[in-house]
Amino acid sequence: MIRPIVLFTLAVSATAIAACGGATSTTTSQPEPTTAAVTETSAPQTADKAGAKLTCTPVSQPTPKGPQSLPVPTLTLDPAKVWTAEVKTNCGDFTITLAAKLAPKTSASFASLSQKGFYDGLIFHRIVDGFVAQGGDPLGSGQGGPGYSVVEAPAADQTYTRGVVAMAKTSAEAPGTSGSQFFIVTAPDAGLPPEYALAGQVTKGQGVVDLIGSVPTDPNTESPLSAVVIEKVTIKSS
Numbered sequence: 001m002i003r004p005i006v007l008f009t010l011a012v013s014a015t016a017i018a019a020c021g022g023a024t025s026t027t028t029s030q031p032e033p034t035t036a037a038v039t040e041t042s043a044p045q046t047a048d049k050a051g052a053k054l055t056c057t058p059v060s061q062p063t064p065k066g067p068q069s070l071p072v073p074t075l076t077l078d079p080a081k082v083w084t085a086e087v088k089t090n091c092g093d094f095t096i097t098l099a100a101k102l103a104p105k106t107s108a109s110f111a112s113l114s115q116k117g118f119y120d121g122l123i124f125h126r127i128v129d130g131f132v133a134q135g136g137d138p139l140g141s142g143q144g145g146p147g148y149s150v151v152e153a154p155a156a157d158q159t160y161t162r163g164v165v166a167m168a169k170t171s172a173e174a175p176g177t178s179g180s181q182f183f184i185v186t187a188p189d190a191g192l193p194p195e196y197a198l199a200g201q202v203t204k205g206q207g208v209v210d211l212i213g214s215v216p217t218d219p220n221t222e223s224p225l226s227a228v229v230i231e232k233v234t235i236k237s238s
Contacts, residue, residue, distance in 0.1 A: 054211050056091035061227045062121050065138040068180075069147035073112035077104060081237040085114055085200070088232040091212050094205025096165050099198045105152040106167060106178055106197040113146060113180055114233040124212060124228040126221075131190060133213045134168060134183040135230060145179030150197075152176045158194040160185045163202035163209070169195070186213035 083098040098107040124135035137144045153176035164185045167178030175195040
C-alpha cells in the first residue's frame with residue numbers, strides 16, 4: 001500500500017495528492033513519514049469569525065487501527081436531503097456538507113465509513129500550511145485505506161478551493177478513485193487538476209480547519225508535531 005502523500009515542487013505550480021484506497025498501488029520515492037509525538041510546545045491558536053479564541057487541546061498520539069478489509073459499502077444517500085458530517089477533533093469541531101447530488105458514490109462511501117466509526121480515533125497525518133490538511137488513514141502513516149476503492153470522476157471544471165473536501169488517490173489510480181483518506185483545502189485555491197473525487201464542503205467551523213492547517217509539522221514528512229485527532233464523525237440528514 002502506498003502512503004498518501006502530497007507531492008509538489010518549488011519549480012512548478014502543478015500539485016498532486018496521492019493516497020491509497022484498495023490493494024493495488026505503486027510506490028514513490030518520497031520519504032516515509034515518522035510517527036508524530038506529542039510535544040510540549042504551546043498549542044496552535046486562531047480565532048473564529050466572532051473573535052473567540054480557538055486552540056488545540058494536547059492529546060496523546062492514538063494507537064493506529066491497523067490494516068482494514070471492509071467490503072464496498074451499499075449505502076445510498078437520498079439526494080433530496082441535505083447530508084452533513086459533523087467532525088469533532090481535539091482542535092474543535094467543523095461540519096462538512098456532503099456532495100450527495102454531485103458525488104453520490106463518494107459521499108455515500110464517506111458516510112458509510114463514518115457511521116461504522118472508521119474515522120473515530122484517526123489522525124490528520126499530513127498537513128501543509130496554506131495548502132491542505134489530510135487524514136483518514138487507519139495506519140496513521142499514510143499507507144492505509146479501508147480495503148476497497150470506489151471510482152467517481154469529478155466534473156471537468158471541478159476546482160479545489162478553500163473548504164473543499166476531496167478524496168486522496170495515488171498517481172497511478174484513475175481520476176476519482178478513493179478509499180478512506182481525504183483532504184481539506186486550506187488554500188484559496190489549491191490549483192489541483194480535476195482528478196480527486198469530491199466529498200463535500202466545509203460549511204461550519206472553517207476557523208477550526210484553518211487552525212488544523214496551521215499546526216507545526218516535521219519539515220521532512222509534513223507530519224504534525226502534535227497529534228490532531230478525529231475524535232468522532234457523526235452523519236446527519238435534514
